Amino acid sequence: MRKFEDSIPLQLLKAREATMSFFRPILQEIPLTEQQWRVIRALNEYKELESKQLAERCCILSPSLTGIINRLEQQGYIQRRKSTEDQRRVLISLTDQAKDMFEEVSPRLEARYKAMADQISEDKLEQLNTLLSELCKLKP
Amino acid sequence: MRKFEDSIPLQLLKAREATMSFFRPILQEIPLTEQQWRVIRALNEYKELESKQLAERCCILSPSLTGIINRLEQQGYIQRRKSTEDQRRVLISLTDQAKDMFEEVSPRLEARYKAMADQISEDKLEQLNTLLSELCKLKP
DNA sequence: TGGTCAACGCTAACATATTAACTAAACAGC
DNA sequence: GCTGTTTAGTTAATATGTTAGCGTTGACCA
Numbered sequence: 001m002r003k004f005e006d007s008i009p010l011q012l013l014k015a016r017e018a019t020m021s022f023f024r025p026i027l028q029e030i031p032l033t034e035q036q037w038r039v040i041r042a043l044n045e046y047k048e049l050e051s052k053q054l055a056e057r058c059c060i061l062s063p064s065l066t067g068i069i070n071r072l073e074q075q076g077y078i079q080r081r082k083s084t085e086d087q088r089r090v091l092i093s094l095t096d097q098a099k100d101m102f103e104e105v106s107p108r109l110e111a112r113y114k115a116m117a118d119q120i121s122e123d124k125l126e127q128l129n130t131l132l133s134e135l136c137k138l139k140p
Numbered sequence: 141m142r143k144f145e146d147s148i149p150l151q152l153l154k155a156r157e158a159t160m161s162f163f164r165p166i167l168q169e170i171p172l173t174e175q176q177w178r179v180i181r182a183l184n185e186y187k188e189l190e191s192k193q194l195a196e197r198c199c200i201l202s203p204s205l206t207g208i209i210n211r212l213e214q215q216g217y218i219q220r221r222k223s224t225e226d227q228r229r230v231l232i233s234l235t236d237q238a239k240d241m242f243e244e245v246s247p248r249l250e251a252r253y254k255a256m257a258d259q260i261s262e263d264k265l266e267q268l269n270t271l272l273s274e275l276c277k278l279k280p
Numbered sequence: 281t282g283g284t285c286a287a288c289g290c291t292a293a294c295a296t297a298t299t300a301a302c303t304a305a306a307c308a309g310c
Numbered sequence: 311g312c313t314g315t316t317t318a319g320t321t322a323a324t325a326t327g328t329t330a331g332c333g334t335t336g337a338c339c340a
Contacts, residue, residue, distance in 0.1 A: 002253070003185070005197075008265065009159050010178065013199050015275040016152040022280045023149075033298090033325065038150065045144045051289065057144070059153050064326050066290060071325080088288040088335050112280075113142070119278050125148070128271045131264060135155040138259050140162045140252075173295065173328090191319065204296050206320060211295080228305050228318040 022112045030105065035060060035068055040077060040094065044102050048093040050083070077101070162252045170245065175200060175208055180217060180234065184242050188233040190223075217241070 005011075020034065027037055038058040043049060049057070055065045069092060072078045077098040083089035094102070117125055144150075160174065167177055178198040183189060189197070195205045209232065212218045217238040223229035234242070257265055 002250075006269070007181075008256075008268070009156050009163075009174075010199065011269065011272040011276075012152050012156040012159065015272040016149050016156070017199065018276045018278050019149050019152065022278070025280075034149075035326065041147075042144055052287090059150065059157065061327065061329090062289065063291080063328075067326070086288085086336070090289070110142075115280075116148075116278060120274055124271060124274065127267070128148070128275075129146070129151065131268045131271065132151040132155040134260055134264065135268075136151075136158045138158050138162070138256060140165075140255075168329095175296065192317095201297065201299095202319065203298075203321080207296070226306070226318085230319070 019116060022116045023109055026105065026108050026112065030101070035064070036072055036077075039065075039068055039072065040098055040102060043078065043092065043094045044099070048091050051090045051092060054092060159256060162256045163249055166245065166248050166252065170241070175204070176212055176217075179205075179208055179212065180238055180242060183218065183232065183234045184239070188231050191230045191232060194232060 024034070027034065032040070035058070038060070039054060042054060042057045046053075046057070051062065051065060051069070054060075055062050058065070060068065069078065069080065073080065076095055078092055079095055081091050081093075083091055164174070167174065172180070175198070178200070179194060182194060182197045186193075186197070191202065191205060191209070194200075195202050198205070200208065209218065209220065213220065216235055218232055219235055220230050220232050223231055
């Protein structure tokens with residue numbers, strides 16, 4: 001049988017921890033959690049999203065997202081509004097405060113990303129990107 | 141700036157989800173959580189471990205591990221004993237019940253692993269293994 | 281038109297992640 | 311022997327992950 005450490009899911013978990021260690025200190029200063037930043041980053045790119053779309057893009061399940069959205073709203077970073085056509089849908093977008101914060105933090109995180117890319121080489125990151133994309137296509 | 145979806149941590153998260161989807165259904169039958177299985181699998185390989193060693197190998201922080209250990213103990217899967225030399229240390233090992241369960245479940249999980257490896261090819265898994273190991277060596 | 285069903289977001293209940301702080305045991309130096 | 315420090319495990323508080331189920335809304339069809 002394979003050794004314990006060779007488990008692919010465990011390796012993915014460890015690798016993720018290793019990469020996040022580059023960014024976590026900056027987010028903690030704000031302070032923002034990892035998931036909160038994923039949500040803000042997605043909204044910065046797509047402007048306005050339904051709760052369901054947001055959950056899918058951020059890889060966060062709806063029940064978790066509900067709490068995250070509530071807390072971000074309380075902190076003044078996002079606003080919700082109900083869709084006029086479909087009353088079931090909730091549309092979420094960034095406040096100006098969040099946009100300002102994003103512009104301030106984003107370059108610092110990019111710098112850390114470069115530091116990471118330099119250590120492992122852009123080439124290998126490209127390889128990794130390809131392999132991970134293939135993993136995501138797997139069907140059980 | 142990089143696109144949202146190109147984030148390495150997010151890609152690692154998605155890939156992990158994709159691979160776990162092969163194994164989760166089997167664990168749910170037992171039922172066992174992903175983390176509980178990590179603990180049991182580690183103990184099966186190392187026989188007896190201190191709480192701290194177990195946490196490190198399973199990539200679970202001590203406070204989380206405390207709860208997991210408590211629940212596994214209540215389910216009759218593990219037993220703890222205090223080290224005689226150092227009263228601070230707690231030694232943890234599998235019960236016979238857990239060993240039996242492991243022997244029954246392990247081959248089914250291995251079969252799912254092969255199904256996954258066949259889809260993406262052993263070769264690419266090897267590449268991935270190498271790249272992920274390098275990621276883990278990064279120092280912020 | 282009314283009934284049925286599916287979709288969306290939410291709540292509830294439990295397990296885990298994360299940080300800070302606490303307790304008890306071992307250890308260091310004096 | 312005492313004291314300050316370190317270490318292992320735990321508790322506390324908050325945030326998130328995970329599954330099941332609920333309420334509302336909208337789509338569809340008899």
